[in-house]
Amino acid sequence: MTSIRHETAQFVRELELYSSKKLHHPDEVATLIDLARAQNLIDVLEDAAFHAKFLTKALAVMQRIGAEGEGYPQLAAEFQASLEKASTLLKTLVKESPEDTKQHFVQTFFSLRQESFTELLDLMQDLTVVKNWRVDGRPLP
Numbered sequence: 001m002t003s004i005r006h007e008t009a010q011f012v013r014e015l016e017l018y019s020s021k022k023l024h025h026p027d028e029v030a031t032l033i034d035l036a037r038a039q040n041l042i043d044v045l046e047d048a049a050f051h052a053k054f055l056t057k058a059l060a061v062m063q064r065i066g067a068e069g070e071g072y073p074q075l076a077a078e079f080q081a082s083l084e085k086a087s088t089l090l091k092t093l094v095k096e097s098p099e100d101t102k103q104h105f106v107q108t109f110f111s112l113r114q115e116s117f118t119e120l121l122d123l124m125q126d127l128t129v130v131k132n133w134r135v136d137g138r139p140l141p
Contacts, residue, residue: 001027001031001098001100001101001104002031002034002035002097002098002101004027004030004031004034005034005037005141007141008030008033008034008037008141009030010141011030011033011140011141012026012029012030015029015129015130015133018129018132018133018138019129019132023126023129024119024122024123024125024126025119025122025123025126026126028104028105028108028109028123028126029123029126029127029130031097031101032045032048032090032093032094032127033045033130033140033141035093035094035096035097035101036093037140037141039093039096041092041093042140044089044092044093045089045093045130045140046131046134047089048086048089048090048093048127049127049128049130049131049134050131051082051083051085051086051089051124052086052123052124052125052126052127052128052130052131053127053128053131053132054078054082055079055082055083055086055121055124055128056124056125056128058075058078058079058082059079059121061075062075062076062079083120086124086127087109087110087120090105090109090123091105091110094106109123
């Protein structure tokens, strides 16, 4: 994978302290930040983090109310649309990356395996922490 800038690695450590939990994919979050910075696509990263926060909250509601719950079908449709948008945004960030980085993201998060879907949701939780950091007015590295 792409080498991570020192400032970004430090930021990820601060992010974990801020959230009081370990990120599921700290190296990948750092890589996405550095790719966004290098390609002048910070707005794409921030948009992905916005969708990640919606996805994290929507999934919790869907699990709480169950498939028979009021509004579940509409929420599930919005969840799917937002997941597709977030995936597209992340693919935009990695498409110009070195081949090994690109393959890592594709195999880990975007393949058709159930494990990839689980890993993608974990990455969405991590990006939710990034979004919360930004909502608190804190800068990205």
